[in-house]
Amino acid sequence: MPEEGRTQRRLAAIVAADVAGCSRLVSLDEEGTLAALRAHRVELIDPLLKKHGGRIANTAGDSLLLEFPSAVDAARCAIAVQEGMVARNDGIDPEKQIWFRVGIDVGDVVAEGEDMLGDGVNVAARLEGIAEPGGICASPK
Amino acid sequence: MPEEGRTQRRLAAIVAADVAGCSRLVSLDEEGTLAALRAHRVELIDPLLKKHGGRIANTAGDSLLLEFPSAVDAARCAIAVQEGMVARNDGIDPEKQIWFRVGIDVGDVVAEGEDMLGDGVNVAARLEGIAEPGGICASPK
Numbered sequence: 279m280p281e282e283g284r285t286q287r288r289l290a291a292i293v294a295a296d297v298a299g300c301s302r303l304v305s306l307d308e309e310g311t312l313a314a315l316r317a318h319r320v321e322l323i324d325p326l327l328k329k330h331g332g333r334i335a336n337t338a339g340d341s342l343l344l345e346f347p348s349a350v351d352a353a354r355c356a357i358a359v360q361e362g363m364v365a366r367n368d369g370i371d372p373e374k375q376i377w378f379r380v381g382i383d384v385g386d387v388v389a390e391g392e393d394m395l396g397d398g399v400n401v402a403a404r405l406e407g408i409a410e411p412g413g414i415c416a417s418p419k
Numbered sequence: 420m421p422e423e424g425r426t427q428r429r430l431a432a433i434v435a436a437d438v439a440g441c442s443r444l445v446s447l448d449e450e451g452t453l454a455a456l457r458a459h460r461v462e463l464i465d466p467l468l469k470k471h472g473g474r475i476a477n478t479a480g481d482s483l484l485l486e487f488p489s490a491v492d493a494a495r496c497a498i499a500v501q502e503g504m505v506a507r508n509d510g511i512d513p514e515k516q517i518w519f520r521v522g523i524d525v526g527d528v529v530a531e532g533e534d535m536l537g538d539g540v541n542v543a544a545r546l547e548g549i550a551e552p553g554g555i556c557a558s559p560k
Contacts, residue, residue, distance in 0.1 A: 348428035
C-alpha cells in the first residue's frame with residue numbers, strides 16, 4: 279500500500295448512466311416513470327452490478343455513477359444492462375420506454391467516502407452525454 | 420466483489436523495466452554489474468516502490484514487472500527511478516553506466532499467484548522495448 283499521508287488513488291473503470299429524456303418521461307407520467315426506474319434498478323441493474331463486481335458510487339436523480347475494479351467487467355455489465363433494457367422495453371408504449379445512455383472511462387479516481395472524484399469521472403459523464411439512448415460510449419484505450 | 424467462479428480481473432498500471440545493453444554490461448564486468456544492479460534495486464527502486472504503492476509482480480534476469488493500483492503513482496515512481504539513475508550514474512565510466520528502459524500501460528490483469536497476466540503486460544513489455552535507455556514509453560490514454 280502507498281505510504282500514509284498521500285492521496286489514495288486507484289485505477290477504476292467508471293460507468294456513468296442516465297435516462298435519456300427523463301424530464302419528458304416524468305412530465306408524462308411521474309409515478310409510473312419512477313416506479314419503472316425503481317424496478318429496473320432492483321430487478322436488472324443491482325443484480326448485474328453484483329454479478330460483475332461493480333458498486334454504486336453515487337446517484338443523483340436519474341443518473342448513476344458506477345465503479346468497477348475491472349474494465350472488462352464494467353463493459354460486460356454495461357452491455358448486459360442495455361440488452362436487458364431491450365427486453366424490458368418490449369411491448370411498452372414507445373412514448374414511455376426508458377433508455378439509458380451509458381459512458382465508460384478508465385482512470386485514477388480519488389475516494390471521497392463512498393463517492394469518487396477524478397478526471398475519469400468527468401470523462402465518463404461527458405461520454406454518457408454523447409451516447410445514443412440505449413447505447414454505450416466508451417473512451418478509446 | 421465479483422461472484423466466485425469468475426476470473427478475477429483488476430485494473431492495474433503495469434510497468435516493465437529492463438537494463439539497456441545488459442548482456443554487454445555483464446560481459447564487460449559480470450560481478451560489478453550484478454552488484455550495481457542489486458544496489459540500485461535495494462537503495463533506489465524498492466524504497467520508491469514502497470513510497471508509491473507499487474509491488475514487484477515478477478522478475479526475470481535484469482527485467483522487472485511492476486504493478487501499481489494507480490496510473491499516476493506508477494508514472495511518478497517511474498520518473499523518480501529514472502531521475503535517481505541519472506544521479507547514480509554521475510561520475511561512473513559511461514561504458515559501465517546502467518540505464519533502465521521503462522514501459523507503462525494500463526489495463527485489466529488476471530492474477531496468477533504473485534505474477535499477473537493480461538494484454539497490458541504484453542503492451543508494457545513492448546513499450547519498454549522501444550523506450551530510450553533512461554527513458555519511459557507510456558501508452559496513450
